[in-house]
Amino acid sequence: MRREARRVRVGALLLLAAVAVVVYGADFGSKYLVSQNLELGDTVPVLGEVLQLHYVTNSGAAFSLASGFTWVLSLVAAGVIVFIVVFAPRIRSLGWATMFGLVLGGALGNVTDRVFRGESFGTGEVIDFIQVWGFPAIFNVADIGVVAAMCLFVLLSLRGVGLDGTRTPVVEPTTSEPAEKA
8 A cells, every 4th residue: 555655646746747847848948939930029810810929028927917026926936836846745646746737837937937038137027929819918838837727726626636636525415304203
């Protein structure tokens, strides 16, 4: 039993790392291609107006909130990264490993921009380039990873899946019907 739990933990750690590497690699690569092939402000239709590449930068968080606080956002993202790395050995569930891998890859992708794409250390802006018709923000692959992670978080929580992979039993609601008289 102990050996099986250890193997699952290693599998979960490997999955977390693999997901993080895939998200980070896709984010880094896509941002590189956009920055090398488009000028800031360019728009390229992919599926007409439904999906476009629109190259912008963002010093803030989602929807440009906290613009100008790049160093604070960098510290928050670094804190998330450290938390996941320290917390990861406790994860035994493959679902939770996937969720934390998505967050880790996304956080690494955006913090890389904030730390290394500025005029000085920690003053960079995040490259955003995916624009979907009707959606009020332009985003990137790292953001997709974080949003997918939050959807998975909700799903795992609703299903009662613990970090160790066990499920919390669903308790049927009791009714307070009076007992039948004989």
